[in-house]
Amino acid sequence: MADWIEIGLTANLAQKTLTEFSIGKTKLAVSYVNGEFGIISGVCNHVGGPLGEGTLDADYVVCPWHFWKFHHKTGKGEPGFAEDKVPSYNIKIEDGKLFVDLDSVSKRNKLPHAPHPLTRKIARKPGGVRLVAISTTAMNKDFPRYSTSDHLLNIALDHAASKGCETKLFKLNDMNIRTCEGYYSKSAKACTFPCSITQIDPTDEMEKIYEAFVHWGDAFIISTPIRWGAASSLYFKIVERMNSIQNQETIAGKHLLKNKVVGLIITGGQDNVQAVAGSMLGFFAELGCQFPQFPYIAHSRGWSAEDMENNVKYVKESKSLNDGACALVDRIFEMASLMIGGNALHQIFDKGGRKAAR
Numbered sequence: 407m408a409d410w411i412e413i414g415l416t417a418n419l420a421q422k423t424l425t426e427f428s429i430g431k432t433k434l435a436v437s438y439v440n441g442e443f444g445i446i447s448g449v450c451n452h453v454g455g456p457l458g459e460g461t462l463d464a465d466y467v468v469c470p471w472h473f474w475k476f477h478h479k480t481g482k483g484e485p486g487f488a489e490d491k492v493p494s495y496n497i498k499i500e501d502g503k504l505f506v507d508l509d510s511v512s513k514r515n516k517l518p519h520a521p522h523p524l525t526r527k528i529a530r531k532p533g534g535v536r537l538v539a540i541s542t543t544a545m546n547k548d549f550p551r552y553s554t555s556d557h558l559l560n561i562a563l564d565h566a567a568s569k570g571c572e573t574k575l576f577k578l579n580d581m582n583i584r585t586c587e588g589y590y591s592k593s594a595k596a597c598t599f600p601c602s603i604t605q606i607d608p609t610d611e612m613e614k615i616y617e618a619f620v621h622w623g624d625a626f627i628i629s630t631p632i633r634w635g636a637a638s639s640l641y642f643k644i645v646e647r648m649n650s651i652q653n654q655e656t657i658a659g660k661h662l663l664k665n666k667v668v669g670l671i672i673t674g675g676q677d678n679v680q681a682v683a684g685s686m687l688g689f690f691a692e693l694g695c696q697f698p699q700f701p702y703i704a705h706s707r708g709w710s711a712e713d714m715e716n717n718v719k720y721v722k723e724s725k726s727l728n729d730g731a732c733a734l735v736d737r738i739f740e741m742a743s744l745m746i747g748g749n750a751l752h753q754i755f756d757k758g759g760r761k762a763a764r
C-alpha cells in the first residue's frame with residue numbers, strides 16, 4: 407500500500423530543474439525535465455555527494471562533487487555505468503501537487519568504477535635516487551627571459567645527473583594545470599586522491615606532478631622566485647592541488663609521501679627569503695616529507711635593491727650560489743639515500759595530533 411507524501415505544488419517545483427528535498431533523514435533529488443518530474447535519492451553512490459544540489463545534463467542528474475551522473479527518473483548511472491544505480495521512487499501528481507511514495511524505493515546498487523591509476527599501491531622501484539625538479543617561475547612563453555631561480559635549478563639538475571641520478575624536470579609555466587576548485591570546502595569527503603579535477607579532466611596535467619611525487623621520485627627540488635614576499639603563484643597552484651595528498655592523512659589515514667626528501671631554491675630581487683622558506687617547508691612537512699640539513703639555498707639583495715639587472719648579474723656570476731646549488735643536491739641525495747636504505751619505509755606512525763597517520 408503506497409504511502410504518498412506531498413512534496414509541493416507542481417507549478418512551484420517546475421520553476422527549477424533540480425531541487426533538493428528532505429523527508430526525515432531521507433534526501434531526495436527532485437527534477438523537472440522536458441515537462442516530466444522524477445525523484446531519485448539525493449545521495450550519490452560515489453562518496454555521498456548531494457545530488458539535489460547538482461546540475462542536469464539532458465536526462466541525467468550530475469553530482470556536484472565529482473560529476474558522476476544518474477538518470478533523473480530511474481536513478482541508473484550514465485551509459486556504461488547503468489547498473490551503478492541510486493534509489494528511485496514512484497511519484498504521482500494530484501490536484502496540482504507532486505507526491506512521492508518512499509516505500510516504493512528501488513535498491514541502491516554500487517558498481518565499482520575503475521580506480522584511477524594513481525591510486526595503485528605505492529611500491530618504490532629498485533634503483534638509485536630519483537630527483538624531480540620543479541620550476542615555478544612564470545614568464546612569457548614566446549619571449550622567455552633569464553630566470554635566477556631556473557638558473558640555479560638547472561645547475562642543480564646538471565649536478566644531479568653527473569652523480570648518476572635519474573632526473574625529471576617539470577616547468578609549471580609550460581603545463582596545463584587547473585587551479586584547485588575547493589571541493590574540500592564543500593565537504594571533507596568531497597576531496598579525493600587524485601583530486602576531482604584529475605579524475606574528470608584528461609587535459610589537466612597535474613596528474614604528472616602527482617605521479618612524480620607519490621610514485622616516481624625520491625627527492626625534490628622546488629625553485630621559486632619571490633613575488634611580493636611570497637613564493638610564485640604557480641607554486642601555490644600546485645600546492646593547492648596537493649591539498650588532496652595532505653587530506654588523505656586526515657580523511658583516509660593514508661600516508662602517500664613516504665621517505666620523500668625536499669630541498670628549495672629561493673631567489674628574489676628584494677626580500678623575504680625566510681618567510682618564503684618557512685611557508686614552503688611548513689607545507690612539505692605537513693605532507694610528511696623529510697629535509698636535508700640546511701634544506702634551502704636562497705638569494706636576495708635586500709629591500710633597497712631596485713636594480714634588477716645587477717641581481718641577474720650577481721646570480722649568474724656568484725660562485726658561492728652556483729656551488730651552493732650543487733651542495734644542496736649533495737645534501738638532498740645523502741638524505742634520500744638514507745631514507746631509501748633505512749627502515750623508515752616500514753615504520754608505522756602512531757596518530758598523534760591530527761597529522762601523523764597509520
Ligand code: FES
Nearest residue numbers: 450452453455469
Ligand atoms: S561524484 Fe558524487 S560524490 Fe563523487
